[in-house]
Amino acid sequence: MKQILIIEDDINIAELEKEYLQLNGYKVEIVQDGSQGLKRALMGIFDLIIVDLMLPGKDGYSIVQEIRKKYEIPVIIVSARSDDIDKIKGLGFGADDYLTKPFSPAELVARIKSHIIRYERLSGNKTQVSVIIHKALEIMTDSHKVFVNGKEVILTTKEYELLVFLASNPNIVFTKDQLFDNIWGEEYYGDTATVAVHIQKLRKKIEKDPGNPDYIETLWGTGYRFNS
Template identity: 70%
Template sequence: MDHILIIEDDINIAELERDFLQLNGYKSDIAEDGEEGLKKALTGIYDVIIVDLMLPKKNGNEIIKEVRKKFEIPIIIVSARTEDIDKIRGLDFGADDYLTKPFSPAELAARIKSHINRYKRLKGTSNNTQEIITRGGLEISTSSHRVQVNGEEVQLTSKEYSILVFLAENPNIVFTKDQIFEKIWGGEAYSDTATVPVHIQKIRKKIEKDPSNPEYIETLWGTGYRFKAFTLR
């Protein structure tokens, strides 16, 4: 049974989320403040973390930042903040998704299912053949879901990893942000194409020596993005 952590100081909302998720077959725990939430999140027992931004003791972005230092599991922000800057900041700290209050519990459950399924596919190790994509100092192991730059492992979210692998597996092909969005987010109508440049920027910060002059993922202004040629061994 997949295990969900709900970090939410409004107990009525937290219990609504918990009860609905339990009806849908998920085990759920609640933390009512940021410090308790971070402590539970860092135990590593959860498959998805749902976090509000406005929390007592420690805010949601601080929690996301700390969790991302250790884990790649899906993180979904559920917040009353509707400004684009809040969404962009949350994604920049490492969240995978953003849901605005008020929301449908059914939509939340659908998003959780989608993220868990994608994460499990990315982490799957049933194929013992080790495929490694290399380009300069960048190394991507598609069987173990590991990314290294100059021998040091970097932590990517599931969406960041999916974008990087998609581009790397199609070198020298230019993809528009609409095409990338359709490939990575698919039928997730609750997202929008504006999230693609945000994720590209986050990937560059993690893998590029100079994100403003990228070695791996190029921007073709007015067209889209392209991954420079690589070797496969």
């Protein structure tokens, strides 16, 4: 299932986009803050990113620029700004498309499908190399491989996604609810207890001493933090 990230502070518009995309078989995540949206975008787990221009934290132009430093995935700007200069600027910074609000959700879906197909066709066998390194831990986001002291460790899909999320947001404390929402999503049938279980399994695989972890720290009564 293709994954789409929506960086949009207007929740009504974001939910409308999400509804139409889910109906068309996409997995969708919404982030309303520009800075947090960029962090998610740089995790390398999305097939396409939709971004507004006027956002709290970091504006859409900056987000597009930062994404382009690491990835070539399709990026679509959806904005209320309709002046040609805004479109030229957005496309010049690396966006693949520019859609003006108000827009037709059906048109947005059509453009997304087109850009994903075009990207997959043009990328062919190319791979995007991206490595997250913390001390002895190396995460290869292009191949979904994880190494500790040069030795590969095998993780499940959710273990990997949880590790990438935490390692991409070092020194930030996340509650179990926040981790559950980011990794499993609101459509997942289950509860936050699975977060603690996956953290425990991760520690056994990546920590030298799981009982005294170097990477994933527990803040009792609060949540978890990845120490960089």
